[in-house]
Amino acid sequence: MPVMNSLTFAIVLLFACAANATLSDLIGQVVSLPNGKIRGRVHEKYFSYESIPYAEPPVGNLRLEPPQAYSAIWNDTFDATEPPANCLQWSQLIEQDDKLTGQEDCLTVSVYKPKAKLHRSFPVVVDIHGGFFMFGGASNDGHEIFMDSGKVIVVKINYRLGPLGFLSTGDAMLPGNLGLKDQRLALHWIKQNIAQFGGNPHKILVMGHNAGAASVHLHLLNSSFQRLASAAVSISGTALDPWVVQKGAAIRAYELGRAVGCGLLEVSEELKSCLKQKNASDIVRGVQNLLVLDYIPFAPFGPVVEPSTANDPIITQHPIDILKSGNASTVRWLASYVQQDGGYNAALLLQKDYFGHELIEELNSRWFDIAPLLFFYRDTFVNLDDLDDHSRDLRQTYMKNESFTVKSYQQLQRMFTDLLFKNGLEKSISLHRSRASVYTYLYSNPATSALGQWLAKRDDIKLGTVHGDDFSLMFKTKTRQHERPDERIISYNFIQMIEDFAADGRVHFGRCDFLPNIAGGQYRLTHIEQNDCVNRVVKSLP
Incomplete structure (x- = not known):
């Protein structure tokens, strides 16, 4: 049998490596979840699995309601190659007069996993995007620098914004904080499912900037947060910033109702019923009626202190009182x-x-x-x-x-x-x-x-x-x-x-x-x- 020359050996080795790389890509591209299999996209240095639903679409009767965990079973492999669509918003980041963008069905997570060491259990970095609770989205925060480093899995969360996510009349009918409840449900999803992507469910860092930073701090105020995360980072935003937990939410809720044609209502049940029948785009366009100069105030809708009668509330006391009570979580925090x-x-x-x-x-x-x-x-x-x-x-x-x-x-x-x-x-x-x-x-x-x-x-x-x-x-x-x-x-x-x-x-x-x-x-x-x-x-x- 003739001895293989060096050139032939190099060619064979090259094809073998390419075949192994292709096989690894095919293996890493598909992930099995309780709902079924998903297929992600292969990049040079990482895999992406985008727009995975963690909650039922918050549309129709589920508009202005707490999020419900996603329950559908996929008979076919779910296509996780589409970039996440931002939640419906009146965005300051759009320079034209019509600042409407996004869609109402938007409650998804997107996972980005380095190719390096496929069988390693990666620490996890969860990003909650900013935008003062009014605008922004997972797609606005680029994950590429983390993927170039290749040492952590990154997960980005979409959550409801503006009036669809934070409108509140201060009672149990419309207690508010739906966007924060979206985030909390997404964090539960990550904790339960991240191991399927090669992530370590015991090493989850949750971070954010701006509204994302304040959101992280608000979740820290609940002692149960330590079951979802091992570390937290708030970059330029805390729960005690005056634009975060505001008073007067009910006044703004009824103002918005009048702006979109619900009339001079004074009963939260009637306002909720009216808004559920309106076009979602019209509700979000109503934000401009609450702005007095350019995008001022920049956060007409945001977190509130919920009434104790609210269903599964985020906070029922002001953050200062929670911190003074000593009931906050013990998760390590970088602010x-x-x-x-x-x-x-x-x-x-x-x-x-x-x-x-x-x-x-x-x-x-x-x-x-x-x-x-x-x-x-x-x-x-x-x-x-x-x-x-x-x-x-x-x-x-x-x-x-x-x-x-x-x-x-x-x-x-x-x-x-x-x-x-x-x-x-x-x-x-x-x-x-x-x-x-x-x-x-x-x-x-x-x-x-x-x-x-x-x-x-x-x-x-x-x-x-x-x-x-x-x-x-x-x-x-x-x-x-x-x-x-x-x-x-x-x-x-x-x-x-x-x-x-x-x-x-x-x-x-x-x-x-x-x-x-x-x-x-x-x-x-x-x-x-x-x-x-x-x-x-x-x-x-x-």
Whole structure:
């Protein structure tokens, strides 16, 4: 028998490897679930299984009702190759006048699994997308950076938004928080099914940015959360931010009802019945009737404190009271913010109107009307004089005697940062650290072109490190246009931070090991800058 020459051997080996790779792809492409088999898509470095339903479609009689677990059995293999459709929403991310997008049947999870080491039990990172409970979707958060690293499975959740997900009349008929209940059901689905994808059900990290971050914190407030997750991450958002759990939800619910043609109703059962008969698109379009300037207020619908009579509620006390009671979960929590988080809404006010005037100048004549909506305290005061006094005090504290102009933008941005993000984080850490390990970082490294510049529609003003400048280095977002060499290094460290926190509970960024905050003590945070990180101990968050 002739000896195989080196060229022939190489060709045979190449075909054998290709055949094995193809076989591995075919094996990994199909997953068996209790409902039947699903077929995903094969990518160069990972498998994707998208748009898997975890709940019955929330349409018809199930609109404005708590989610029901998906029960259908697939006789044929389910096609899990279609990207997830965002839930129906009036989206700030759409620049045209008609901001309607998405669909009502949207309650799905999408799973992304690295090809590396097919038989390994991967830690799991669950992403709850942001959008201030009004807009966004799983498809907005890119998973590719995690897949390039190949050390965790990523799962992304879609949940109901705006009035379809958070409308509430404050009673058992329409208690609210449907979007949060969607998330909770999705987390149960992940816990029960992730092993079928090669994930470790005992190493599940749940994270989010913005509304996703606040959602994570709200779930942390329930002691049962520790049965669903081993670690949690909230990036620029907590349950104590004023835009999260708001008062006045019933007023806005009936306002929306009138806007969509339900009339001057005062009974929640009648409102619910009317809205179930309306076109879903008309309900969501009604959001624009609650906005007074551009997309202000940015969260007219969001989480609420539910009545104790509600069916399977998320929260029946304000988060502050839950934290003080000591009933929150003991899951380890990483919570963070960026130096100019308030640039989210502040940058929006740098836009120019049709006549070339910056929107920020509107505040000079309309401060007492707009400030309570910008900072979400309109419904916390019964007396109009007290409301105006509070608005006046805020302006004096941050603006002194200056007018609202582009030159005074930094003071306004600081007001947004403190009131909408930093103060809530500081209070959350103070209350939560007596219950569980809490870690914190501050990110200071302005992006060249990201969300802040997109909102401002200009690049001639230094905005600082704006909301999302860190998160978009973990999950790529459409508003980030450029990534510098230093940001690629930071991105690598962020990904490693999340992977290790999910895998073994270690929290670090590069050479900096995070220190847990201690009950009653000063704040311990890791300050991440362009080329370095440093652990700091401070009396208050900077």
